[in-house]
Amino acid sequence: MPSELITNIAELTTMDDEDRQLHDAAVVVEDGLIAWIGAAAEAPDADRRTDVAGRAALPGWVDSHSHLVFAGDRSAEFEARMSGAPYQAGGIQTTVTATRAASDDELRANLRRHISEAQHQGTTWLETKTGYGLDVDSELRSARIAEAELDDVTFLGAHLVPQGADADEYTRLVAGPMLDAVAPHVNWIDVFCERGAFDAEQSAHVLEAGLRHGLGLRVHGNQLGEGPGVALAVEYSAASVDHCNYLSAEDIRLLAESRSASDGGASAGTVATLLPACDLSTRQPFGPARELLDAGVTVALAANCNPGSSYTTSMPFVVATAVLQMRMTIREALWAATRGGAKALRRDRGTADSPAIGSLQPGARADIQVLDAPSAAHLAYRPGVPLTWDVWRGGHRIVGPAPVLR
Ligand code: NIG
Numbered sequence: 419m420p421s422e423l424i425t426n427i428a429e430l431t432t433m434d435d436e437d438r439q440l441h442d443a444a445v446v447v448e449d450g451l452i453a454w455i456g457a458a459a460e461a462p463d464a465d466r467r468t469d470v471a472g473r474a475a476l477p478g479w480v481d482s483h484s485h486l487v488f489a490g491d492r493s494a495e496f497e498a499r500m501s502g503a504p505y506q507a508g509g510i511q512t513t514v515t516a517t518r519a520a521s522d523d524e525l526r527a528n529l530r531r532h533i534s535e536a537q538h539q540g541t542t543w544l545e546t547k548t549g550y551g552l553d554v555d556s557e558l559r560s561a562r563i564a565e566a567e568l569d570d571v572t573f574l575g576a577h578l579v580p581q582g583a584d585a586d587e588y589t590r591l592v593a594g595p596m597l598d599a600v601a602p603h604v605n606w607i608d609v610f611c612e613r614g615a616f617d618a619e620q621s622a623h624v625l626e627a628g629l630r631h632g633l634g635l636r637v638h639g640n641q642l643g644e645g646p647g648v649a650l651a652v653e654y655s656a657a658s659v660d661h662c663n664y665l666s667a668e669d670i671r672l673l674a675e676s677r678s679a680s681d682g683g684a685s686a687g688t689v690a691t692l693l694p695a696c697d698l699s700t701r702q703p704f705g706p707a708r709e710l711l712d713a714g715v716t717v718a719l720a721a722n723c724n725p726g727s728s729y730t731t732s733m734p735f736v737v738a739t740a741v742l743q744m745r746m747t748i749r750e751a752l753w754a755a756t757r758g759g760a761k762a763l764r765r766d767r768g769t770a771d772s773p774a775i776g777s778l779q780p781g782a783r784a785d786i787q788v789l790d791a792p793s794a795a796h797l798a799y800r801p802g803v804p805l806t807w808d809v810w811r812g813g814h815r816i817v818g819p820a821p822v823l824r
Contacts, residue, residue: 419813420465421448424475425458428792431476433757434779437749445475447784450813451773454780468815473807474794476752478542478785479733480759480776483660483691485574485724486532486546487525487560490516492725496699505700507614507642509726510550510578517550517560525563532723533567536731539804541721542785542811543775545763547608549574554596561603569772570763572606572636573597576616576624589620593627601631606657608636611647618646625654634764640664641702652676652688658718658762660691662705670706673715686716686761692754694739695721696728707744718758719751734797734805741798748795784813 423446430443432455444461446454454462495509517525529546536544546568548560557575564571575592579585597607607628611621615638625635635654639647641661648669651659655676662669677687692705710717719736722728730736733755740751760766760776768774774782788808789796796805809817 419449421446421453422466422468422813423461423464424468424470424786424788425461426469426471427458427475427788428472429474429794430455430778431474431752431794432779433477433753433777445778445786447786447810447813450784452778452780452782452784455778468808470788470808472792474789474791474796475786476789476794477756477776477778478787478809478811479540479755480543480757480763480765481536481541481720481731481733482545482570482658482718482759482762483693483720483722484532484544484546484731485549485722486529486544487548487564488513488517488550488725489520489524489528490725495726496729499699499701505642505702505727507578507610507612511581513550513725514552514578514580518556522559522563525560526566529563529567532731536721536723536733537809537811538806538817539732539734540787540806540809541731541733542787542809543570543759543763543765544568545570545572545606547572547574548600548604549577551575552578552580554591554599557596558599558603561600565603570606571604572608573600573604573628573633574608574610575600576609576621578610578615585616585620589616589623593624597627597631601633605634606636607631607633608638610638611650612638612642612645614642618650621647621650622654625650625656629654636660640669648672655680656688657764658689658691660720660722661693661696662690662710663697663702665706665709670709670713670715673710674713677714677716686766689716689718689758689762691718691720691762692740692744693720693722693728694744695730695732695736698739699729700727704744707740707746711746711750716758716761717750717754718762719754720759720762735802738798738801742801748798751798752794784810786810
């Protein structure tokens with residue numbers, strides 16, 4: 419792959435270990451990785467040159483929570499919610515019925531459409547989950563379709579107890595034959611630990627089974643009310659607990675301590691992943707971002723794209739909401755949507771087979787977004803305005819400037 423110099427960057431937000439923000443900067447990309455970062459005036463030569471003419475650049479978004487293997491539409495449920503009906507976990511069943519009825523091609527096309535939509539808004543890494551199949555064959559099919567498109571795939575057989583099933587019996591199916599079938603196609607396991615879904619004991623059973631299969635652990639917790647999700651996630655050293663709308667002081671303490679318990683605080687512990695687009699769409703209170711950050715918890719932001727509770731792929735919308743409504747600073751929100759997401763997926767430190775994501779520093783994957791704005795602050799300063807200009811993913815330019823229409 420020819421090397422590429424991206425230069426004339428007005429503001430380069432690196433999210434690197436020193437959290438550097440450079441001005442009048444340049445980046446050199448080689449073999450899909452960041453090879454050099456520094457002042458534009460000192461940049462080395464490369465095979466190709468892209469002049470971004472005074473725009474801002476930052477890492478591509480790392481969207482660590484989505485449910486993209488689905489079919490069907492739940493806009494009527496959304497409309498009812500906007501007229502005062504509450505969000506209920508039971509709505510998941512509607513999507514299960516539509517997903518089971520869809521062909522592989524339909525599911526694949528739908529998944530690809532949403533990935534492309536996300537990429538056009540600066541997302542360069544996406545996790546997605548199964549969870550709209552809820553029987554062995556349908557969950558396996560979802561996992562296979564997802565693994566062909568994405569590197570982080572989560573088994574969420576424990577999303578809802580399907581209509582007519584017994585909760586304990588279904589939990590045993592998830593943790594037994596369903597997991598045996600799906601495990602070779604996924605790298606994470608998740609459980610919706612919530613009233614109306616799975617209780618603490620059933621959730622622990624699912625996580626234990628995932629551990630035995632060598633999967634990383636994630637938990638949906640404390641979305642619709644206080645409950646055991648966060649404590650369970652911390653007890654099992656899950657990489658992330660997602661939603662976190664209703665947290666007790668004890669939950670926040672446990673999350674903060676999970677961080678100091680791991681590597682003397684150097685690593686992230688259990689990340690609290692907040693999903694503000696979902697909170698708006700379900701009219702739940704926002705996750706307590708300020709309290710979490712002030713307590714020293716590692717916070718990530720994700721879009722949670724799914725047809726029920728959060729039908730958006732837009733990380734710029736998530737970042738703007740986090741700043742405007744959740745009292746996160748611009749830097750905190752940008753970090754949470756890039757490096758924070760990478761920590762929630764345990765990918766912020768590179769390995770021999772998998773370079774780091776979520777930051778721009780030598781050796782990291784060249785996942786870069788350029789904004790049609792002089793600084794990343796414009797993402798919240800100009801909410802709703804499509805600012806994505808260029809996107810490079812693994813060194814390939816996947817989105818370029820739109821042609822001028824006459
Ligand atoms: O993360 N909370 C559980 N799962 C999804 C919603 C799924 C749905 O309503 O279809 C979520 O919000």
